[in-house]
Amino acid sequence: MNALDPSLEAAPIADWRSYPISADLAAVSATHDSLEISWSDGRVSPFHHQWLRDNCACSQCVYGVTREQLLEIVDVPEELSPQRTRIDEQGHLLVDWQDGHHSRFHPGWLRAHAYDEASRAERRAQRPQSRLWGAELAEQLPQFDYQAVLEDDGALLHWLLAVRDVGLTQLLGVPASAGALQQLGKRISFIRESNFGVLFDVQSKADADSNAYTSFNLPMHTDLPTRELQPGLQFLHCLVNDARGGESIFVDGFAIAEALHQEAPELFHILCTTPVEFRNKSRTSDYRCLAPIIALDAHGLVSEVRMANFLRGPFDAPAERMPELYRAYRRFIAMTREPRFRVQRRLQAGQLWCFDNRRTLHARSEFDPASGARHFQGCYVDRDELLSRIHVLQR
Amino acid sequence: MNALDPSLEAAPIADWRSYPISADLAAVSATHDSLEISWSDGRVSPFHHQWLRDNCACSQCVYGVTREQLLEIVDVPEELSPQRTRIDEQGHLLVDWQDGHHSRFHPGWLRAHAYDEASRAERRAQRPQSRLWGAELAEQLPQFDYQAVLEDDGALLHWLLAVRDVGLTQLLGVPASAGALQQLGKRISFIRESNFGVLFDVQSKADADSNAYTSFNLPMHTDLPTRELQPGLQFLHCLVNDARGGESIFVDGFAIAEALHQEAPELFHILCTTPVEFRNKSRTSDYRCLAPIIALDAHGLVSEVRMANFLRGPFDAPAERMPELYRAYRRFIAMTREPRFRVQRRLQAGQLWCFDNRRTLHARSEFDPASGARHFQGCYVDRDELLSRIHVLQR
Structure with missing residues (x-):
């Protein structure tokens, strides 16, 4: 992943949040209802097909001006699966869906929203904490x-x-x-x-x-x-x-x-x-x-x-x-x-x-x-x- | 209780709510931590000593202008008990406390705030209900x-x-x-x-x-x-x-x-x-x-x-x-x-x-x-x- 364009690092995704790349996508494997991402630091994160399709950020699925979703997940079949998945030269996850739709996921964004136990615990630990006083x-x-x-x-x-x-x-x-x-x-x-x-x-x-x-x-x-x-x-x-x-x-x-x-x-x-x-x-x-x-x-x-x-x-x-x-x-x-x-x-x-x-x-x-x-x-x-x-x- | 002054019926207790008398106080008996009120319609309601003392409505305990409580219950001993209780000629519950304080409870108010199971169920049933539609x-x-x-x-x-x-x-x-x-x-x-x-x-x-x-x-x-x-x-x-x-x-x-x-x-x-x-x-x-x-x-x-x-x-x-x-x-x-x-x-x-x-x-x-x-x-x-x-x- 050293060929990754450094300008992508921490690139804001048009919502004023940035997603620094703390680990690269190393491998993708498939189960019946999800993809399993292996990261370069050893973490493994499942992403269900429904979740990935739901979070497609393409201009058909999200209105660029408001950055709000146009797609409602109920409009794609419940059993929709990827036809093909790969990691592109910029380190993004590409998914070609059975119905011909294509999605592309930024690795920093994916990592920031992964819902394996370790990733969720990491986010919990980052929440602002009250400093108690007497x-x-x-x-x-x-x-x-x-x-x-x-x-x-x-x-x-x-x-x-x-x-x-x-x-x-x-x-x-x-x-x-x-x-x-x-x-x-x-x-x-x-x-x-x-x-x-x-x-x-x-x-x-x-x-x-x-x-x-x-x-x-x-x-x-x-x-x-x-x-x-x-x-x-x-x-x-x-x-x-x-x-x-x-x-x-x-x-x-x-x-x-x-x-x-x-x-x-x-x-x-x-x-x-x-x-x-x-x-x-x-x-x-x-x-x-x-x-x-x-x-x-x-x-x-x-x-x-x-x-x-x-x-x-x-x-x-x-x-x-x-x-x-x-x-x-x-x-x-x-x-x-x-x-x-x-x-x-x-x-x-x-x-x-x-x-x-x-x-x-x-x-x-x-x-x-x-x-x-x-x-x-x-x-x-x-x-x-x-x-x-x-x-x-x-x- | 027929001698009850009819003008008291539904008398507003200075908080714009009124408490019609649906049943009279028939008897009071005591347990170690509460009074048990028997009502003229057969219902029995426990009232804990702490609860009764907490809800004393006298002018020392409640500021008349705002109708807000001045007493904080923590200012009376946890074990405070009544020295004497009785039902007066107007049908109110009188409690003389061990420490010399006196409380008087309107029967309509007491009934409206009783927390025996039947009284609580009655109040639940009276809550406004949403009318569902299609x-x-x-x-x-x-x-x-x-x-x-x-x-x-x-x-x-x-x-x-x-x-x-x-x-x-x-x-x-x-x-x-x-x-x-x-x-x-x-x-x-x-x-x-x-x-x-x-x-x-x-x-x-x-x-x-x-x-x-x-x-x-x-x-x-x-x-x-x-x-x-x-x-x-x-x-x-x-x-x-x-x-x-x-x-x-x-x-x-x-x-x-x-x-x-x-x-x-x-x-x-x-x-x-x-x-x-x-x-x-x-x-x-x-x-x-x-x-x-x-x-x-x-x-x-x-x-x-x-x-x-x-x-x-x-x-x-x-x-x-x-x-x-x-x-x-x-x-x-x-x-x-x-x-x-x-x-x-x-x-x-x-x-x-x-x-x-x-x-x-x-x-x-x-x-x-x-x-x-x-x-x-x-x-x-x-x-x-x-x-x-x-x-x-x-x-």
């Missing part, structure tokens, strides 16, 4: 400069990766003026609206429609657990903070879930499997959502914590599970109060928090509205938008 | 008048219930002017923005960033399966439809999932449990979402279909599952093409579709852009907003 994060808070983030794509990416992997960040040097979040939100994508508005003002209000809009101690929670999809990122921008009290406190919900998993797997399990109702009502809205407190993703990893005691409905579970459900719920809340997990900071005017609202629980200590003004503005941006922006910046 | 819906399309929906809350509710339960509706008498969807969206709540905008224009475009923006046949799909939360409702508003072709076609994804479940449970199962990647890319965005094609809710019922062949990535599953995954995927697509499931209609200017984008798959037949103009405007509203609006209208 109280020690207070001494090494990921802090970023607002102006740099606005002006420089490198600084933006650096910040967004910390948001994704750590889940708690601070921006400094933010104008202490209402609306500054709009511009920042646009650096990622768009702001997710809610019934509380595009931007929401966190102030003590007489006619509060949430305990967030009082001066009370607000226990550890995620925002809008009452929605099927909790907002991904939460921004809290401090315009003025002259009142006594009102400190911001954070815990890493993933770290607590992990600690609970270690300490009492049966309590962790019941929080993963018991749907709990969260609700919020006002004169014009009535939201209800039924979902477990800890959600696992398709790979069984913790992907979300959903928690706000003040928005929770009565537990509705089989009677025999109720004692254990309370043990689990009590233990989870008790952990959010343990100093080893808590980061406490007082936000100053011109600073803002940006954190993963589906991971990092936040609390506010009680404040005295008579002692001075306290005004934060907040907004939400969804996780999809964060990840899309990171992908684009990493192209 | 080709016959074309003759009985749920149609509503745009002006009536804008002006009359009764007409609005009638329409929204059809959207919730049938998942495909048509509004007639809509102004054929761009932007009319804005006003309609506000009747429910707010419009969900996406990278395609608040309103999006469905027209054939030279630099299409989705096959939706071509004149091609567009196979059965849900919109934005590339997002963790697919948009709940989709609106398609016809401004002009003078081109040849371009018919709208719909199938009930829940009906197809159910038919597949009946016909081949193992194929249904593999579509419920295999995460599939959907993706959409442009110069400024790069969305990827990994989720199964059929999602089940906490009760094991089909809650969502996620499908757009043109946005799907290569299947990534263990090799031994691949043949069955293709069988399932082929069968699902083949079913979306069966006439028994399909509703086909040509939308006229001044009409719009509103459908459940997570249930009702839609397709567009190829059109000839040279034969006349075709311009639809679309937008999304989330399921949370639909259900919240229905709850408020039903108060």
